Amino acid sequence: MSGGLEVKNGFCIITSMASIKARHYATGTGYEVILQDGEISALSYLFAGGREFPFVAPGLVDLQVNGYGGMEFNDPALTSEKVRKIALAMDQDGVVEFCPTFTTADHALLRHSIRTVADTIESDADVARRCQHLHLEGPFISAEDGPRGAHPQTHVRPPCWDEFQQLQEAARGRIKILTMSPEYDGSPQFIGKIVDSGVVVAIGHTSASSDQIAAAVDAGASMSTHLGNGAHGTIRRHPNYLWDQIAEDRLTCSLIADGHHLPAAVVKTVVRAKSVERCVLVSDITGMGGMPPGIYESTAGLGKVEVLDDGRLVVPGQRQLLAGAALPIGVGIVKAMEYAELPLESAVNMASLGPARIVGYRLPKLEVGTRADLVFFDIIDGQFEVVATVNAGEIVYLKDS
Ligand SMILES: [Zn+2]
Structure with a gap:
């Protein structure tokens, strides 16, 4: 990924850092997920909103x-x-x-x-x-x-x-x-x-x-x-x-x-x-x-x-x-x-x-300090639609908005 700031499909990506608003797949709660250096560096609870964000789950x-x-x-x-x-x-x-x-x-x-x-x-x-x-x-x-x-x-x-x-x-x-x-x-x-x-x-x-x-x-x-x-x-x-x-x-x-x-x-x-x-x-x-x-x-x-x-x-x-x-x-x-x-x-x-x-693959749960292997997705009309895939902290797939 090149330097600078890129905003695509609601994802804000700054060089090796990405900030994504998403719903926790287990609770439905809205979070801002910060990815940095291959890890989830922060999970910040969002007091408002949530339904408009994709779900986030272990990959x-x-x-x-x-x-x-x-x-x-x-x-x-x-x-x-x-x-x-x-x-x-x-x-x-x-x-x-x-x-x-x-x-x-x-x-x-x-x-x-x-x-x-x-x-x-x-x-x-x-x-x-x-x-x-x-x-x-x-x-x-x-x-x-x-x-x-x-x-x-x-x-x-x-x-x-x-x-x-x-x-x-x-x-x-x-x-x-x-x-x-x-x-x-x-x-x-x-x-x-x-x-x-x-x-x-x-x-x-x-x-x-x-x-x-x-x-x-x-x-x-x-x-x-x-x-x-x-x-x-x-x-x-x-x-x-x-x-x-x-x-x-x-x-x-x-x-x-x-x-x-x-x-x-x-x-x-x-x-x-x-x-x-x-x-x-x-x-x-x-x-x-x-x-x-x-x-x-x-x-x-x-x-x-x-x-x-x-x-x-x-x-x-x-x-x-x-x-x-x-x-x-x-x-x-x-x-x-x-x-x-x-x-x-x-x-x-x-x-x-x-x-x-x-x-025996160590797939981490959604926790700060763990390697980011994640899927962001929506379920629309009974279809599982992947919004983004993060493998070892890198966004390897991002759906066109
Ligand atoms: Zn078979």
């Missing part, structure tokens, strides 16, 4: 980002430039930290993609401050239709410690979440080793039995990935792997609450049963995120896909079939509030402090 953290703007992390031709473009694109959605997510593929592709991201994190400070942790979703998942979702069957395989080690080596230790199915023999032992190595094991894309899920949790699995998606279209009423995971208090679940992946009743039921503290929101956004409505050749190798006007990503001609997610995590905040009748604070925490805690 959003998305544990599942497959790509954006026509690019995927699962890409044999992935380059540092593409990684940088995806990382910077997160700013406009209020995301200050995200996990690049790698899905089921052959070993060479996974290794290349993971290594490219790890290299970029080490060589590009702008990328490093937006992502530190990687999410490996697969290839150790269920091969069955339904639980497998859109992951290619030919590359699904049972858990293999040596392969995981090779991928973790390519990541230079940055894989922080492994989503897998515990339905394979030896899963508890495998999970125990993974957890001992400091990686969060998430149950997902699974057709595991109740006993297998219980054994996985006893072995250290602590998360359920996009609960309710990556499942059979029809399952036995009970017991089944959904009830087992909902009832297990040692599992925190992620939910894709984009309005398309889960009906309102499911979001409400899961959030009420597990509690807000044990639910986090993810976008699971693919390379079709950020693309205008239209028909595209899928960047994830799914053939032709269509982005509809409402952001729904479908198979052309079969609009009831979802082909992934294309909406940012902020959409989930608004939907979670609506579906589960949550206050704003709870819904935002499910997309910020909650996911940050899972990967």
Whole structure:
């Protein structure tokens, strides 16, 4: 940022200092937020006004980002430039930290993609401050239709410690979440080793039995990935792997609450049963995120896909079939509030402090003297509209007024 004074969209920016009037997301109280030298240097209570200001909250953290703007992390031709473009694109959605997510593929592709991201994190400070942790979703998942979702069957395989080690080596230790199915023999032992190595094991894309899920949790699995998606279209009423995971208090679940992946009743039921503290929101956004409505050749190798006007990503001609997610995590905040009748604070925490805690990312609360990782936003007509994103004290996104 150059020197001098700039006033834009109600933000007053003086060289390395910015003054922003905003409403606290938990209380609705008006504050003047002063940012200086990367930190919140003052929070001054405003006695008058407030409703006209945007909300301010801890920046959003998305544990599942497959790509954006026509690019995927699962890409044999992935380059540092593409990684940088995806990382910077997160700013406009209020995301200050995200996990690049790698899905089921052959070993060479996974290794290349993971290594490219790890290299970029080490060589590009702008990328490093937006992502530190990687999410490996697969290839150790269920091969069955339904639980497998859109992951290619030919590359699904049972858990293999040596392969995981090779991928973790390519990541230079940055894989922080492994989503897998515990339905394979030896899963508890495998999970125990993974957890001992400091990686969060998430149950997902699974057709595991109740006993297998219980054994996985006893072995250290602590998360359920996009609960309710990556499942059979029809399952036995009970017991089944959904009830087992909902009832297990040692599992925190992620939910894709984009309005398309889960009906309102499911979001409400899961959030009420597990509690807000044990639910986090993810976008699971693919390379079709950020693309205008239209028909595209899928960047994830799914053939032709269509982005509809409402952001729904479908198979052309079969609009009831979802082909992934294309909406940012902020959409989930608004939907979670609506579906589960949550206050704003709870819904935002499910997309910020909650996911940050899972990967051990130190996302500060709104306090003087803490690093400024913030999102300023409005909710207008049911839309989550990001006004500004602050990453490590720098305003990295500011909406045109
Ligand atoms: Zn998935």
